[in-house]
Amino acid sequence: xxxxxxxxxxxxxxxxxxxxxxxxxxxxxxxxxxxxxxxxxxxxxxxxxxxxxxxxxxxxxxxxxxxxxxxxxxxxxxxxxxxxxxxxxxxxxxxxxxxxxxxxxxxxxxxxxxxxxxxxxxxxxxxxxxxxxxxxxxxxxxxxxxxxxxxxxxxxxxxxxxxxxxxxxxxxxxxxxxxxxxxxxxxxxxxxxxxxxxxxxxxxxxxxxxxxxxxxxxxxxxxxxxxxxxxxxxxxxxxxxxxxxxxxxxxxxxxxxxxxxxxxxxxxxxxxxxxxxxxxxxxxxxxxxxxxxxxxxxxxxxxxxxxxxxxxxxxxxxxxxxxxxxxxxxxxxxxxxxxxxxxxxxxxxxxxxxxxxxxxxxxxxxxxxxxxxxxxxxxxxxx
Ligand SMILES: [Zn+2]
Numbered sequence: 001x002x003x004x005x006x007x008x009x010x011x012x013x014x015x016x017x018x019x020x021x022x023x024x025x026x027x028x029x030x031x032x033x034x035x036x037x038x039x040x041x042x043x044x045x046x047x048x049x050x051x052x053x054x055x056x057x058x059x060x061x062x063x064x065x066x067x068x069x070x071x072x073x074x075x076x077x078x079x080x081x082x083x084x085x086x087x088x089x090x091x092x093x094x095x096x097x098x099x100x101x102x103x104x105x106x107x108x109x110x111x112x113x114x115x116x117x118x119x120x121x122x123x124x125x126x127x128x129x130x131x132x133x134x135x136x137x138x139x140x141x142x143x144x145x146x147x148x149x150x151x152x153x154x155x156x157x158x159x160x161x162x163x164x165x166x167x168x169x170x171x172x173x174x175x176x177x178x179x180x181x182x183x184x185x186x187x188x189x190x191x192x193x194x195x196x197x198x199x200x201x202x203x204x205x206x207x208x209x210x211x212x213x214x215x216x217x218x219x220x221x222x223x224x225x226x227x228x229x230x231x232x233x234x235x236x237x238x239x240x241x242x243x244x245x246x247x248x249x250x251x252x253x254x255x256x257x258x259x260x261x262x263x264x265x266x267x268x269x270x271x272x273x274x275x276x277x278x279x280x281x282x283x284x285x286x287x288x289x290x291x292x293x294x295x296x297x298x299x300x301x302x303x304x305x306x307x308x309x310x311x312x313x314x315x316x317x318x319x320x321x322x323x324x325x326x327x328x329x330x331x332x333x334x335x336x337x338x339x340x341x342x343x344x345x346x347x348x349x350x351x352x353x354x355x356x357x358x359x360x361x362x363x364x365x366x367x368x369x370x371x372x373x374x375x376x377x378x379x380x381x382x383x
Contacts, residue, residue, distance in 0.1 A: 038353055040306065040345070041304070041305045041356075042355070042357075043356075045092060045307075045359055045361055046310050046359075047310060048313050051363065054070060057331050057332065060231065060235070060332055064342055065337075086361070087362060088173055088314065091362050095361065097146070098151075105147035109122050123173045124145075125199070127142075128140050131200055131202070132187075132195050132206045136190070141172050141199045142176065143176050143177060143186075143201070146180070150177075150178065150179070150180030150181070151305060152167075152183060152305045152307070153182045162300065165180065166183065166291045168287045170309075171311045185198060185203065185207065185291075186202060187291075193271070194220060212294075223266040229329050239327070244324070244370070246367050246370065248318075250276070251264065251265030251273070252265075274312075277312060277330075278312055281313065282337050284337075285308075285340060285341055292306065298353065308341075321367035
């Protein structure tokens, strides 16, 4: 029998081969007969998470978030992506299919299609329609460009479609690709309405639990107060000064410094600003929790999968750079969100019935101006 302490796993890198590795490195025999099948697998992808954030921010993490995964799980420290470019689309497709772009077909976030002479976005699908928002084409999407099956697809094929698979993220591609072809529902954030939406590829109407979730108008709530640092700002010693010429500005603010006055930026018609704040992760955590109950995940006879991708880390990282106070604060707040999710999973399912993995889809390089400090003329450059 494997020790209970291995039931929560932290994978930094690609998941599949590492799952096997964790069995081997337990130093104990493991077979189909004696390995307990989890009721629920929760896959967590943190968009643009550098591996060194685990140690860099460690002292400020809570006990039940990243630290719990690191200390009670299995941490694969030398995992690498063996393809380029490591963008969000290829990353999510590779994590959930276990293969590389040459095979799963997701070679970028956009690419040129020789047959049509046009460029396509990774999950664009003009044959589908938006479900959950009356405005725009944010839901004209599907996984049809994905040429391989995902973990969830294989679970469903094995169980004669009795396993349930649900995926949630701010980003369409970070929900659609992990959910795969047989997803019971992949949901992503629509900036125009502030709703989580889906497409007709999955269903004609939002399920009641998603409609109820949208009626809570959490995006509005999160954007109705300024973004201040979680801890006193002088404690963010791992990061550069708050005010730097290469950081992006929120709305019409004059300097890229805390507090970021979200209520003055947010105009109640476009909720997109939430993506570039840690509250974009919080609302993703909220809908992940709503999905557990709404879809009755982990309560059936076969293993279910909930795929959660936290994308706000990527938007904040692009805007401010890896050395910013904003990125540090986003990770400290994400740590608390992950802690809330893990605590709820353990309470509702029991530690022995769940398997959690956490990984990233790609990392980020330092801002060039940060790598070459200069007193006067700094050229802005965010990767
Ligand atoms: Zn990404």
